[in-house]
Amino acid sequence: MEETNFGSQELLEAQAHVWHLLFSYLKSMCLKCSLELGIADALMNHGKPMELTDLAFALSIPPSKVEAFGRFMTTLVNLELFSKKQDISGTTKFVLTPMSHLLVKKETMNMTPFLRLILDPLMCDSSHTLGPWFKSPMETPFEFHFGKPLWEVVDEKPEFNNMFNEGMASDSALVGDVVMMTCRDVFKGLKSLVDVGGGTGTMARAIAHAFPGTKCTVLDLAHVIDTLKEDNSLVEYVGGDMFVSVPHAQAALLKWILHDWNDEECIKILQRCKEAIPSREDGGKIIIIDMVVGITTDKHPYAVETQLLFDLLMMSLVSGKERNESEWKKIILAAGFTDYKITPFLGLRSVIELYP
Ligand SMILES: C[S@@+](CC[C@H](N)C(=O)[O-])C[C@H]1O[C@@H](n2cnc3c(N)ncnc32)[C@H](O)[C@@H]1O
């Protein structure tokens, strides 16, 4: 038997660490409850710092639950979801933080559709079966749990399909804005761009809006394009399969696409994109927006941990993968590209430019 020489202090610290991991699911539930109660919306509507009792009243929480709600808010403040300050009379009042600002539903940059997607039981339930899945022949924990792949379940549930599209579009609204502010040079001067797997076109519309000289096209599966009710005056929508062919353009954008697929599939997608763009001398390039595990602009210790958790999510749902730089390099070179440049820009994600 292996000898253990851990001191009692060390073991107590380890116990605290295990508790931290054990109770982490409650952090997700705090987020869920905040959304259900609409705490961020109430603070935003109030327009100034709010006392606990006023906040509880605005949220229709009965007086019998105000004490419990106060304890809940204390935890949320500790998690930096909200902040509290004292006014001149010493009364404690709650305010929004950057995190809760992203939970205000009427804001354009609103993460709530994405949170609703991730917190849906369809997304969470299969994580309970990771253990038995490892010993099963099934491709994903999702398939192990539900008996069929995610996309089949989505096809059967139009309400989930809408939730998926809205979740993705809400992310593109945030990313689109930040990219246009911090990475303008990546898109500057492009005559045309195709957003491959562009979904409802939120990102392509943000690019077309910021660069009126760039002709933007969205490629997505026919059944996605056919149901779109988006305004298509700014961008053109094309139904098709990125594994078969990609519409010609000076640049091809792949935002949150390659993390869905295994290496072999990524190489095929990149090859189709390479066929769609001109040579490097004529300005051709591919723009990938995805994570590069280990590279982040977020200095917080949990940054890489979140990237790794995202990797588990993609493995659990769709046999996708979040890649580190050497894993990216492998597929980029295998698809026939000669050079690449990584620019970390959005906390956990990077822009990767590929040149033919
Ligand atoms: C994770 S979503 C990303 C959507 C969008 N790029 C974004 O970041 O919000 C993946 C998208 O790829 C599309 N997709 C999946 N398979 C495809 C295929 N074979 N050809 C074209 N699009 C595809 C899906 O319909 C979906 O809209």
Ligand SMILES: COc1cc(-c2oc3cc(O)cc(O)c3c(=O)c2O)cc(OC)c1O
């Ligand atoms: C590859 O095919 C599909 C991918 C996805 C999918 O699902 C999720 C779900 C989620 O909770 C977070 C995510 O970031 C993603 C994705 O990035 C992603 O691509 C979903 C599908 O059907 C709805 C797919 O067929």
